[in-house]
Amino acid sequence: xxxxxxxxxxxxxxxxxxxxxxxxxxxxxxxxxxxxxxxxxxxxxxxxxxxxxxxxxxxxxxxxxxxxxxxxxxxxxxxxxxxxxxxxxxxxxxxxxxxxxxxxxxxx
Numbered sequence: 681x682x683x684x685x686x687x688x689x690x691x692x693x694x695x696x697x698x699x700x701x702x703x704x705x706x707x708x709x710x711x712x713x714x715x716x717x718x719x720x721x722x723x724x725x726x727x728x729x730x731x732x733x734x735x736x737x738x739x740x741x742x743x744x745x746x747x748x749x750x751x752x753x754x755x756x757x758x759x760x761x762x763x764x765x766x767x768x769x770x771x772x773x774x775x776x777x778x779x780x781x782x783x784x785x786x787x788x
Contacts, residue, residue, distance in 0.1 A: 711769065718773035730770065737766055 698706075721729055741762050745755050 711772075714765070714769040715772045715776065718769055719776050722773055722777050734763070734766065737762060 741759055
């Protein structure tokens with residue numbers, strides 16, 4: 681995150697550490713995208729869809745972690761965290777599909 685180029689920029693662009701609001705905003709955006717996509721996929725009513733998505737998520741995560749050369753514990757923690765996020769998004773999407781809601785925030 682630290683960059684010498686950033687020191688020459690004006691205003692907030694030069695700060696190497698994002699604010700809490702920026703982090704929360706990005707996480708919210710990821711959640712909304714994930715839940716919306718899952719709602720669309722769940723509407724297709726393919727019984728093996730969740731299993732295939734989970735398997736593909738794990739495979740993609742391994743491919744993305746491999747160049748980072750993470751230790752086994754970090755890779756395991758990343759996998760567990762990703763699966764927890766997937767499960768939470770899946771629950772929100774299923775609740776939205778059941779209630780007909782298009783706003784994932786209302787399911788909380």
